[in-house]
Amino acid sequence: xxxxxxYKIAVSAVAPIVLLTVxxxxxxxxxxxxxxxxTVLPExxxxxxxxxxSEIQVTVRNTGPIDVNVVVADVNDRIQPAAIEPDNxxxxxxxxxxxxxxxxxxxxxxxxxxxxNDGTRFEKVVDAAFPxxxxxxxxxxxxxxxxxxxxxxxxxxxxxxxxFIKKLSKNKYQFFLAFTIGLxxxxxxxxxxxxxxxxxxxxxxxxxxxxxIGMVTILTFFGLYFVSTQLINKTKFSKISAPVSISLMVAIxxxxxxxxxxxxxxxxxxxxxxxxxxxxIVGFAIHNTTEGFAIVAPLSKTKSVIPKLAAMGxxxxxxxxxxxxxxxxxxxxxxxxxxxxxxxxxxxxxxxxIILWQRRENNxxxxxxxxxxxxxxxxxxxxxxxxx
Amino acid sequence: xxxxxxxxxxxxxxxxxxxxxxxxxxxxxxxxxxxxxxxTHTGLMIKTTGEVIDPIGYNGEPLEFNPDKFLRxxxxxxxxxxxxxxxxxxxxxxxxxxxxxEVSPGVFYNVWTFNGSVPGPTIRATxxxxxxxxxxxxxSKSHTMHFHxxxxxxxxxxxxxxxxxxxxxxxxxADPVGLHLYHCHVHPVEEHIAHGLxxxxxxxxxxxxEPADELVFVLNGLDTDFDGENNFYAANTIPFYYKHHPIxxxxxxxVRAYVVNxxxxxxxxxxxxxGTLFHHFPAGTDSVPxxxxxxxxxSQGDRQILEFEYEYPGLxxxxxxxxxxxxxxxxxxxxVKEQNEVKSDLIGNEPVI
Numbered sequence: 109x110x111x112x113x114x115y116k117i118a119v120s121a122v123a124p125i126v127l128l129t130v131x132x133x134x135x136x137x138x139x140x141x142x143x144x145x146x147t148v149l150p151e152x153x154x155x156x157x158x159x160x161x162s163e164i165q166v167t168v169r170n171t172g173p174i175d176v177n178v179v180v181a182d183v184n185d186r187i188q189p190a191a192i193e194p195d196n197x198x199x200x201x202x203x204x205x206x207x208x209x210x211x212x213x214x215x216x217x218x219x220x221x222x223x224x225n226d227g228t229r230f231e232k233v234v235d236a237a238f239p240x241x242x243x244x245x246x247x248x249x250x251x252x253x254x255x256x257x258x259x260x261x262x263x264x265x266x267x268x269x270x271x272f273i274k275k276l277s278k279n280k281y282q283f284f285l286a287f288t289i290g291l292x293x294x295x296x297x298x299x300x301x302x303x304x305x306x307x308x309x310x311x312x313x314x315x316x317x318x319x320x321i322g323m324v325t326i327l328t329f330f331g332l333y334f335v336s337t338q339l340i341n342k343t344k345f346s347k348i349s350a351p352v353s354i355s356l357m358v359a360i361x362x363x364x365x366x367x368x369x370x371x372x373x374x375x376x377x378x379x380x381x382x383x384x385x386x387x388x389i390v391g392f393a394i395h396n397t398t399e400g401f402a403i404v405a406p407l408s409k410t411k412s413v414i415p416k417l418a419a420m421g422x423x424x425x426x427x428x429x430x431x432x433x434x435x436x437x438x439x440x441x442x443x444x445x446x447x448x449x450x451x452x453x454x455x456x457x458x459x460x461x462i463i464l465w466q467r468r469e470n471n472x473x474x475x476x477x478x479x480x481x482x483x484x485x486x487x488x489x490x491x492x493x494x495x496x
Numbered sequence: 497x498x499x500x501x502x503x504x505x506x507x508x509x510x511x512x513x514x515x516x517x518x519x520x521x522x523x524x525x526x527x528x529x530x531x532x533x534x535x536t537h538t539g540l541m542i543k544t545t546g547e548v549i550d551p552i553g554y555n556g557e558p559l560e561f562n563p564d565k566f567l568r569x570x571x572x573x574x575x576x577x578x579x580x581x582x583x584x585x586x587x588x589x590x591x592x593x594x595x596x597x598e599v600s601p602g603v604f605y606n607v608w609t610f611n612g613s614v615p616g617p618t619i620r621a622t623x624x625x626x627x628x629x630x631x632x633x634x635x636s637k638s639h640t641m642h643f644h645x646x647x648x649x650x651x652x653x654x655x656x657x658x659x660x661x662x663x664x665x666x667x668x669x670a671d672p673v674g675l676h677l678y679h680c681h682v683h684p685v686e687e688h689i690a691h692g693l694x695x696x697x698x699x700x701x702x703x704x705x706e707p708a709d710e711l712v713f714v715l716n717g718l719d720t721d722f723d724g725e726n727n728f729y730a731a732n733t734i735p736f737y738y739k740h741h742p743i744x745x746x747x748x749x750x751v752r753a754y755v756v757n758x759x760x761x762x763x764x765x766x767x768x769x770x771g772t773l774f775h776h777f778p779a780g781t782d783s784v785p786x787x788x789x790x791x792x793x794x795s796q797g798d799r800q801i802l803e804f805e806y807e808y809p810g811l812x813x814x815x816x817x818x819x820x821x822x823x824x825x826x827x828x829x830x831x832v833k834e835q836n837e838v839k840s841d842l843i844g845n846e847p848v849i
Contacts, residue, residue, distance in 0.1 A: 193547075227718070
């Protein structure tokens with residue numbers, strides 16, 4: 109290629125961007141008022157409300173198109189003096205912490221309101237006030253313990269199904285594989301539902317929670333699919349076979365899912381719903397035993413897998429601990445949604461991998477074992493979910 | 497080739513992760529300043545490095561509208577004596593609807609005004625005076641002035657809308673004696689009143705009332721987000737104003753309060769006085785008080801003249817006993833001092849002529 113043609117290519121690549129920049133500058137430029145119609149309204153969003161000793165703390169974000177000042181705070185629509193840190197002026201997307209000295213009562217609902225400089229009041233309702241958790245060593249250990257009970261132990265127990273699965277005929281084996289697909293599919297839908305719920309209740313509209321969930325799910329799916337294909341290609345000639353890779357991907361997928369479960373438990377404890385979280389813990393423990401089964405199913409035809417299994421059990425189970433920490437101490441709707449969507453995307457990838465892997469061997473997709481297995485898997489999960 | 501694509505993937509992931517972090521933790525860097533201690537009116541205390549937003553204990557720059565000045569400010573008009581001995585009082589009142597006013601510290605609201613303020617001037621005359629109001633509408637909408645009291649139908653300010661740029665002269669005799677009010681009566685009336693087009697109108701008896709420290713309280717509210725509910729309540733517009741600026745009166749001095757309720761959206765308002773009781777005169781039309789009380793309940797448009805004295809010096813609250821209103825601004829206080837301590841120029845608003 110000659111020097112001048114390279115130059116031409118470079119120009120043709122850059123020219124549209126330059127022109128677009130000029131257009132934007134022209135539209136936004138100071139002298140161009142011709143596009144200014146309509147009224148821009150300030151908007152803030154109360155992301156998080158914490159109840160501390162004689163104080164209510166509100167994390168507020170400017171989610172509107174223009175700068176705002178937060179000028180009045182109220183509790184149950186009664187004006188209260190407050191402090192705002194670092195200051196009451198919020199630029200786009202900036203957050204501030206509003207501290208309202210207030211002797212609140214435990215278990216009582218509160219509506220917290222903030223008024224902006226144009227006199228508009230924004231409100232968030234807390235169903236029941238409970239003291240926010242302050243991270244200390246004891247609580248960190250407590251959450252780690254919960255994570256172990258919910259994540260690691262049940263998954264490990266589930267792994268003990270290995271000898272049973274090894275003895276199965278091909279049809280029965282496929283049935284159980286399909287059963288795990290059913291379980292996983294349900295978990296993915298469950299994660300998505302949870303993500304949508306958080307997006308609806310805790311995330312400002314500006315952040316397009318729904319689109320974010322879809323985007324992260326799809327990205328995770330393709331990302332993991334890419335990585336796992338690389339992994340399988342790389343290990344083609346080694347002793348680790350496709351079943352191990354698939355099993356590993358199942359473990360990773362479930363790991364993300366358990367992170368989400370940890371978040372749910374941590375957040376429930378953090379919000380003071382201790383009774384609810386005890387129930388959550390028992391429910392997740394039962395539920396997660398079936399996840400061990402999903403990890404172990406692809407491995408049934410492989411030999412000497414005990415150390416690998418243990419590693420996979422940890423990969424799948426440990427994230428529950430991190431989830432509980434994040435959920436309990438640093439709950440942010442934004443990160444929760446992202447983790448849950450990653451979990452869903454990871455599970456979809458696992459399901460596709462299992463189906464593609466089995467299809468190579470026989471007519472799996474339209475077989476009785478698959479139909480029955482998936483149905484039963486979904487049904488079992490639905491029943492257990494009712495009790496959680 | 498593979499390592500390249502892996503690198504690309506890694507770069508993409510890093511970019512994604514960093515941009516996510518930015519959104520989650522945009523305020524990670526907070527300058528550490530010396531914390532200041534902040535004590536609330538309820539006695540709670542916090543230390544903060546940030547700003548204090550406290551309309552209740554506000555001690556910052558004064559706002560544009562000064563309730564202290566309004567409190568004892570009476571507009572007697574330009575006075576001329578007609579040939580037949582009648583006193584003519586001429587007032588020029590201009591309506592506007594484009595002002596943005598700071599109604600509570602940091603809260604900016606589009607007020608509609610008579611002579612540039614909410615409430616409009618307190619118009620005061622003596623029974624039988626001829627009142628001429630030269631009304632000029634400098635607003636962008638139609639406005640009128642509707643006075644309560646006795647007058648001809650065409651002076652009622654209801655059917656003769658004054659368009660933008662228009663003028664109208666209202667003429668009537670001050671009648672009857674009492675405490676009345678005026679407000680814009682253009683449809684939708686609720687909107688025109690809620691934005692601030694109202695004021696007090698006092699007709700004194702020919703035989704003057706007993707000298708007193710005379711105060712005007714126009715009880716009003718502000719629906720700053722237009723949801724049909726008041727965000728703020730007040731005596732004389734600015735929420736909590738007389739809470740952080742107590743009104744100075746003196747012991748054993750007759751105080752006469754002209755109380756007008758022009759609150760929109762809430763059917764009932766009231767007035768509760770601490771530390772003493774008042775005699776009250778509904779609409780101020782009778783010379784005999786209709787009660788001796790510390791509570792007064794008033795519906796929309798109701799007025800009452802209150803007369804009271806304090807025996808003991810000190811800080812006394814007066815506020816709406818609809819506690820919601822008081823906790824949203826309609827809470828005030830009197831600082832009662834021994835008689836010789838109070839500046840004499842604050843006492844006794846004798847009518848001229």
